Amino acid sequence: MPSHAPPATPSAAPSGAASEAGSEDAQFAAFQARAEAANLNPQTLLATDYLNHFNEIVMLIEMVGDMPDILEECREWAPKDYCAHFADSAFKDKELAIAAYAHVPARFKEPFEETISHLDHLVEQSIARLDEAIAAGDPEIIQVRAHAASRAIQRVMDVASSIIHGAERAMRQDEIDNLLQI
Template identity: 60%
Template sequence: MEQEPNGPLYEAFCARCTGTNINAQTLLATDYLNHFNEIIMLLEMVPDMPDMLEECRAWEPKSYPDHFRDSSFSDRDLAVEAYEHVPARFKDPFEQTIGQMNELVTLTMDRMEEVLEDPEQLRARGRTAGRALQRLIDVASAIIHGNQVALHQDEIDQLMGI
């Protein structure tokens, strides 16, 4: 059950996160975004090495708690535990943005596969996807740092040229 901001559990987690790499207001950590930086790097390699698309396909979405359970992040246990207490005003747009990123990665791989034999189109689609994913990472990072923002689907569609 999520605590209301300023509730005793929320306040306790804010205090525990102070001085760590977890934002003491949102109870979120930017380290999670490394999961997406990894796929962006792989996608950027596809135009020069089309066989990398297979490695991209091996990448899978990972929930915030699962990312930290599998990581060597110094405060990983705290990150997992605190996630249950992230206020909805941050968690909802954060999860929406992450969902959009996961969808965009899948769409990008499908779109790149369509033009695998056309290096020019492959490069163009990779660039477009990279910019769109970076924009979403920026949104997720802003949320992690306490801003209540999210992109709407029409903005995502515009980024992808749909």
């Protein structure tokens, strides 16, 4: 006897992982729509304003070559993660930048965070090398190391900036180590 049951229809509500992925896609799209007007990259949801935290230390380190006393100010600089930077900043759309960070695609977020970790380490290493040069009392070495350190930090910042703008590759640790061979 044939069945009189109605044909099966697909469920209107996706289940489990599919539902979560759809929700995440919708949230990402919502942030993308607001990103450009807020000076966030719509592809990555990241903002170059974060790099201002590193611009400050680059300027200070460069000045150490001519004014070694500035190293004291360099020592006061501390790493600050992306969300903490925006929480403390005057960035107009800082709440959006903080909220959007949770939705940055992993293909950008992972190399970005790796690059920032390299930057933090490079700054710390640069300050230690400048300390050594100042203790040795050789103005020429101080000048050379200050210049090399500021350029090295700037190069890694350029990598971070490229990730903010859609690149998916971070520098390897050996590439960064080679920047400070002076």
